[in-house]
Amino acid sequence: MTAYTELIKILARNMYTVKEAREKLSKKGEFCRSVIDEAVEKAISQKYLDDGKYAEIYIKKYEKTKGAAKIRQELKMRGVEVSTFSDNTEGAEKLARKYTDKQKLARALAYRGYSYDTIHKITNMRLD
8 A cells, every 4th residue: 555545544534734644654654754755745735635724624623712822832733833813712701601710710711821911801801
């Protein structure tokens, strides 16, 4: 089986970044680096691999539950550099309804990667 065929089988099950696709093929241990690079480049040219699309889908999926910093960090770990985008305060406001203590709310928002400005705005809005 060729590296490209194996890559298509991997991508049929789930969407991956270019970095993750390379890692998946490397873990198989059957293909050398140049063959993997060739298979990945072919998948990119045929639009089976697209880091931009991956980032867009990932952001839409998690923007209501995670802050921009956390999303950026997770995408970076997956090999995708994203341009700036801001926190979605809808998720922060929803989380704020669960807390009555200002410090606990601030900690929960920080843990989820919300910016200081968003944390300050939400804690002052909800608990003052």
